[in-house]
Amino acid sequence: MSADLQAKIKAIPYWYHRIELPGGVITPGWAPLNPKSYGVPDRLDGHRVLDVGAWDGYWTFEALKRGAKEVVAIDDFSDSLDSYTSVPRGNWTTFDLCKEALGYTDAQCSRREMSVYDVGPDELGTFDTVFFFGTLYHLRHPLLALDCLSSVCKKWIFAESAILDDFSPYRGGLGKGYPEPNQLLMEFYPDNQYGDNNTNWWAPTLKALIHMVRVAGFKDVLGWKLMDKPDHAARCRGFAAARKPDAPPIPGL
Numbered sequence: 001m002s003a004d005l006q007a008k009i010k011a012i013p014y015w016y017h018r019i020e021l022p023g024g025v026i027t028p029g030w031a032p033l034n035p036k037s038y039g040v041p042d043r044l045d046g047h048r049v050l051d052v053g054a055w056d057g058y059w060t061f062e063a064l065k066r067g068a069k070e071v072v073a074i075d076d077f078s079d080s081l082d083s084y085t086s087v088p089r090g091n092w093t094t095f096d097l098c099k100e101a102l103g104y105t106d107a108q109c110s111r112r113e114m115s116v117y118d119v120g121p122d123e124l125g126t127f128d129t130v131f132f133f134g135t136l137y138h139l140r141h142p143l144l145a146l147d148c149l150s151s152v153c154k155k156w157i158f159a160e161s162a163i164l165d166d167f168s169p170y171r172g173g174l175g176k177g178y179p180e181p182n183q184l185l186m187e188f189y190p191d192n193q194y195g196d197n198n199t200n201w202w203a204p205t206l207k208a209l210i211h212m213v214r215v216a217g218f219k220d221v222l223g224w225k226l227m228d229k230p231d232h233a234a235r236c237r238g239f240a241a242a243r244k245p246d247a248p249p250i251p252g253l
């Protein structure tokens, strides 16, 4: 059984996520770098969760492992991250393989090829928790995306993004970002200026990320960096977590 699963995993040319499957099988991706750093509570019992830009589904399956009653995963594969992986991504192949291996039903776990801009209560209903990881900087309209997510979120949002505090392609790269406190700005990448990847459009400072989440209708926004002195551009990442005005505080944050 696990040899068969291993063979199926191996036949897929690129894995982004490292996902633990039954029988000690682990998919050969590298993300997330440090799951604990995302600030997601250990338990999400009974939550309906939206996972934006789910890719292989690490955070979808993680929410289910943490007790979510249902997760809807969306992704819009039209942004050509193939140019980033240099091999075809195969869209939902990896997600479906993991879902089947983990034994989740369609009622627990569904996926839709849908852009974040099309998210609204009429299309998807509402969610207790929204995951918005690794996607904001791939968007042409990040504030619009946050507005759409706010329109369906009843309680908590968790966001993660590339941030500029320790890295700016315009200021000289790694260690040459915007370290001064309270820098409220974003950089715009009309071509492949950020990471030689033309699917990257914007990167905010941590402060900007926090305020973007706030103005989308959330309160008590907390923000933090993945690490203090990142030694690689890929580790220059920031997080924000927040709640809707009438929602309970996020445990552990």
Ligand SMILES: C[S@@+](CC[C@H](N)C(=O)[O-])C[C@H]1O[C@@H](n2cnc3c(N)ncnc32)[C@H](O)[C@@H]1O
Binding pocket: 031, 032, 052, 053, 054, 055, 058, 074, 075, 076, 077, 078, 079, 081, 114, 115, 116, 117, 132, 133, 134, 135, 138, 139
């Ligand atoms: C860097 S990956 C992040 C994957 C995962 N959320 C994580 O953080 O580990 C970015 C994902 O966002 C998806 N994406 C890009 N633009 C999108 C859009 N407009 N709507 C939904 N998903 C989008 C990409 O297809 C890709 O799967």
